[in-house]
Amino acid sequence: MKRKILKIYERPLITSECFTYYKMAIIQTIPNYESWLINRFKMFIDGDGDAIFGENGDIYSLASYSEILNIEEDNIFNIGKEKIVSYVISKINEEKYVMVDLNFAKLYFDHDGFDIHETLIYGYDCDSCEFIMRGLNNYTFKEWRVSFQKLEEAYADVYKFFSSDK
Numbered sequence: 001m002k003r004k005i006l007k008i009y010e011r012p013l014i015t016s017e018c019f020t021y022y023k024m025a026i027i028q029t030i031p032n033y034e035s036w037l038i039n040r041f042k043m044f045i046d047g048d049g050d051a052i053f054g055e056n057g058d059i060y061s062l063a064s065y066s067e068i069l070n071i072e073e074d075n076i077f078n079i080g081k082e083k084i085v086s087y088v089i090s091k092i093n094e095e096k097y098v099m100v101d102l103n104f105a106k107l108y109f110d111h112d113g114f115d116i117h118e119t120l121i122y123g124y125d126c127d128s129c130e131f132i133m134r135g136l137n138n139y140t141f142k143e144w145r146v147s148f149q150k151l152e153e154a155y156a157d158v159y160k161f162f163s164s165d166k
C-alpha cells in the first residue's frame with residue numbers, strides 16, 4: 001500500500017494533555033464510546049490547579065484504557081532504527097495506531113537537543129515518504145507530517161537513551 005490514514009477524531013472532548021488527547025482521538029472514533037466515557041472518566045484538580053483525568057490524585061494509566069482500546073506493547077529493543085519505518089507501516093496496515101516515544105526536540109524543533117515524548121502516528125504516505133501524526137502547536141493539536149528519515153533519527157535517539165540505561 002502506498003498510503004493509509006486511520007481515522008482519528010481531530011477535536012476530542014478531552015484535550016488536557018498529550019497522553020489523554022491521543023487516546024481520546026482514537027476512542028471517539030469507536031461507536032458508543034460515550035457510555036464508556038460516562039462510566040469511566042473522572043477528573044480532579046491537583047495542588048497546582050491543573051485539571052487531571054484520573055482518580056485519587058493519580059492520572060489514569062495506560063491500562064485504564066484497555067477496556068475500550070486493544071493495547072499491545074512491543075519491546076523497543078526488538079525494533080531498531082533500521083526497522084522502525086517498516087514496523088510503523090505494517091502496524092498501520094493492520095489497522096493499529098502507533099504510539100511511540102521519540103526525541104521531540106529533533107522531531108519538532110529540528111535541533112540536536114533531547115526531549116523524549118510520546119507521539120501518535122496514524123498514517124503514512126510512501127509517495128512523499130512521510131508519516132502522519134498529531135502534535136501540539138501553539139496549544140492546539142494539529143496534523144504533522146514527518147519524513148521517514150526524521151522519524152528514524154528521532155527514534156534512534158530514544159533507542160540509544162534506553163539502551164544506555166535499561
